[in-house]
Amino acid sequence: xxxxxxxxxxxxxxxxxxxxxxxxxxxxxxxxxxxxxxxxxxxxxxxxxxxxxxxxxxxxxxxxxxxxxxxxxxxxxxxxxxxxxxxxxxxxxxxxxxxxxxxxxxxxxxxxxxxx
Amino acid sequence: xxxxxxxxxxxxxxxxxxxxxxxxxxxxxxxxxxxxxxxxxxxxxxxxxxxxxxxxxxxxxxxxxxxxxxxxxxxxxxxxxxxxxxxxxxxxxxxxxxxxxxxxxxxxxxxx
Numbered sequence: 001x002x003x004x005x006x007x008x009x010x011x012x013x014x015x016x017x018x019x020x021x022x023x024x025x026x027x028x029x030x031x032x033x034x035x036x037x038x039x040x041x042x043x044x045x046x047x048x049x050x051x052x053x054x055x056x057x058x059x060x061x062x063x064x065x066x067x068x069x070x071x072x073x074x075x076x077x078x079x080x081x082x083x084x085x086x087x088x089x090x091x092x093x094x095x096x097x098x099x100x101x102x103x104x105x106x107x108x109x110x111x112x113x114x115x116x
Numbered sequence: 117x118x119x120x121x122x123x124x125x126x127x128x129x130x131x132x133x134x135x136x137x138x139x140x141x142x143x144x145x146x147x148x149x150x151x152x153x154x155x156x157x158x159x160x161x162x163x164x165x166x167x168x169x170x171x172x173x174x175x176x177x178x179x180x181x182x183x184x185x186x187x188x189x190x191x192x193x194x195x196x197x198x199x200x201x202x203x204x205x206x207x208x209x210x211x212x213x214x215x216x217x218x219x220x221x222x223x224x225x226x227x228x
Contacts, residue, residue: 035218042120042204042218043159058215059117090158104149104206105216107158 002027006091006108012116013078013085021076021111023091030095032074033105036060037088046089049074078113086115118143118209122219129195130227137190137222139205147208148188149216150179152201159204163190195226 035043045058049068063082092105119142151159165181209215
């Protein structure tokens with residue numbers, strides 16, 4: 001079955017450490033996205049990518065970095081510059097970018113990141 | 117920036133009752149999405165609304181879109197406990213089609 005796989009499900013980060021969250025999809029979707037969800041709040045866009053080797057900052061990109069070397073993969077690195085990284089991180093993909101996102105997103109199962 | 121407001125944020129209701137969740141947004145858009153999230157889980161797509169007057173129904177849930185009023189509603193008919201979850205609306209941003217803006221969510225608790 002096609003879908004989006006995020007790993008790990010739980011991740012603990014020490015102060016000053018960089019960590020990378022994995023996101024892989026086998027839906028042949030062009031566009032991929034990273035969102036952050038804080039308790040009791042909606043989702044905020046961190047980064048998105050419409051095509052391989054291209055990505056754009058979302059609304060809260062500071063302290064995060066991404067790469068899109070393959071269509072299937074869009075890993076997110078949470079750097080030490082992100083001062084409050086504890087949150088639930090969701091990866092999503094859509095069948096196309098721009099006007100073609102009529103089907104909305106397919107979401108992964110999420111990664112819960114905690115600073116220890 | 118597009119702002120999306122949902123209300124109510126919390127909703128506790130008895131089984132068998134009807135209720136409506138509202139989603140208002142601040143700028144023109146003709147794409148609106150509803151999602152369901154169970155505790156600790158990811159988001160599941162419920163409805164995609166792509167034009168003014170669009171209405172979609174699935175089981176006890178019905179969603180509608182009024183682009184002139186910048187309003188979408190999610191109506192729950194004869195609620196059952198299994199509908200307990202958090203419901204989010206998301207609006208497509210017309211100036212950047214790749215960006216969706218999410219409401220804060222409505223946490224629904226249906227009491228048996």
